[in-house]
Amino acid sequence: MEKTMMFFILLLIIMIAVFNLVSMQVMLVNEKTSDIAILRTLGATSGMIMRIFLIQGGLIGTMGIFLGAMFGIVLASHVTAVVNLLQNIFHIQFISADIYFLNYLPSKLLWSDVWHIVSVSLGLCFIATLYPAYRAAQVQPAEALRYE
Amino acid sequence: MSSIILSAANICKSYHEMNEKITVLKEVNLTVHSGEMIAIIGASGSGKSTLLHILGGLASPDSGVVLVENQNMATMQERQRCHFRNRYLGFIYQFHHLLPEFSILDNVCMPLWIGGVSSEHAKNQALDMLERVGLTARRKHRMAELSGGERQRAAIARALVTGPRCILADELTGNLDHATALNIVSLMKELTRETQAGMILVTHDLSLAAMCHQRYTLRSGELLIVE
Ligand SMILES: Nc1ncnc2c1ncn2[C@@H]1O[C@H](COP(=O)(O)OP(=O)(O)OP(=O)(O)O)[C@@H](O)[C@H]1O
Numbered sequence: 001m002e003k004t005m006m007f008f009i010l011l012l013i014i015m016i017a018v019f020n021l022v023s024m025q026v027m028l029v030n031e032k033t034s035d036i037a038i039l040r041t042l043g044a045t046s047g048m049i050m051r052i053f054l055i056q057g058g059l060i061g062t063m064g065i066f067l068g069a070m071f072g073i074v075l076a077s078h079v080t081a082v083v084n085l086l087q088n089i090f091h092i093q094f095i096s097a098d099i100y101f102l103n104y105l106p107s108k109l110l111w112s113d114v115w116h117i118v119s120v121s122l123g124l125c126f127i128a129t130l131y132p133a134y135r136a137a138q139v140q141p142a143e144a145l146r147y148e
Numbered sequence: 149m150s151s152i153i154l155s156a157a158n159i160c161k162s163y164h165e166m167n168e169k170i171t172v173l174k175e176v177n178l179t180v181h182s183g184e185m186i187a188i189i190g191a192s193g194s195g196k197s198t199l200l201h202i203l204g205g206l207a208s209p210d211s212g213v214v215l216v217e218n219q220n221m222a223t224m225q226e227r228q229r230c231h232f233r234n235r236y237l238g239f240i241y242q243f244h245h246l247l248p249e250f251s252i253l254d255n256v257c258m259p260l261w262i263g264g265v266s267s268e269h270a271k272n273q274a275l276d277m278l279e280r281v282g283l284t285a286r287r288k289h290r291m292a293e294l295s296g297g298e299r300q301r302a303a304i305a306r307a308l309v310t311g312p313r314c315i316l317a318d319e320l321t322g323n324l325d326h327a328t329a330l331n332i333v334s335l336m337k338e339l340t341r342e343t344q345a346g347m348i349l350v351t352h353d354l355s356l357a358a359m360c361h362q363r364y365t366l367r368s369g370e371l372l373i374v375e
């Protein structure tokens with residue numbers, strides 16, 4: 001029960017990141033409209049344009065997920081020590097045995113959780129790049145080159 | 149008599165905006181022969197860019213047929229049309245110059261890469277072309293480091309590197325001083341003679357138009373020869 005809740009909370013956080021990725025990519029596509037149009041005049045197909053933005057978005061997403069997973073794994077496997085260290089530095093007791101029956105923060109890294117989160121993030125990130133890439137592929141060169 | 153590179157017959161185009169019909173082109177006819185450079189003059193909004201886009205297959209006319217090297221782009225599949233554009237046509241614009249993230253050399257390689265030419269071949273061809281337009285020393289620079297005239301030279305190199313049969317240039321000297329503009333147009337003229345391609349130059353400058361083999365003016369939707 002708690003685990004499912006946690007999973008949904010995490011999912012929400014990932015969704016926010018994904019929306020960030022979408023809006024960033026859409027902005028990039030808008031900014032690059034005339035460059036896209038120029039590539040089309042040079043004979044690039046809409047498929048090529050789509051691929052450029054899929055690869056770009058995919059790379060950013062994959063890099064972020066990789067870095068995030070690394071950081072998360074390191075933190076999760078040392079969180080007990082980290083909390084103890086913080087308690088010593090600031091001379092406070094976050095976790096007192098009177099309340100929690102424990103005087104340390106327990107943590108166990110489950111690789112299955114890591115795989116779950118990483119694969120869901122990768123999937124969402126791929127879906128997130130589809131829409132901006134599709135928009136890029138739909139740029140009409142004759143329209144885009146009228147302005148400026 | 150040299151062969152016909154591009155022919156347009158009875159091109160009509162109108163836009164509908166807020167229930168109002170704006171007729172831009174009325175039965176436009178145009179023929180460009182190999183090695184010929186023609187100028188299209190016309191007031192702003194007369195439809196010059198629209199005509200160039202239709203000739204280059206970037207926009208479709210309401211009626212009429214455009215043939216480039218006897219092939220009709222309108223009847224092609226999208227992929228085939230892109231491939232045709234890559235091989236047979238070159239576009240040059242006033243403002244949309246080069247891709248700012250790439251070096252001049254990479255910019256000139258771009259149409260070859262798109263056409264699937266191996267990178268070594270592309271580089272050699274691009275270097276030859278850059279030498280032809282006098283930009284060899286600038287090959288590693290970015291667009292931002294070049295002057296307006298140099299940028300247009302690079303754009304010319306990019307348009308011509310694939311050996312296209314027809315070049316469509318939309319006000320390519322629009323923001324250059326007169327001497328540089330003359331220089332660019334004479335370079336275009338030399339290249340037209342060397343490559344025996346067809347060249348269509350849209351311009352506002354009558355003295356530049358005077359350097360072309362044939363002059364047309366676009367007025368209220370009609371393309372007329374200027375004697
Ligand atoms: N997509 C469009 N929708 C509606 N009207 C359009 C569209 N494209 C062009 N027009 C109209 O067609 C006319 C011709 O436009 P075009 O850009 O071809 O002119 P131009 O001769 O190239 O002008 P300039 O010298 O300023 O570049 C203009 O009145 C323009 O408003």
Ligand SMILES: [Mg+2]
Binds near residue numbers: 196198
């Ligand atoms: Mg125009």
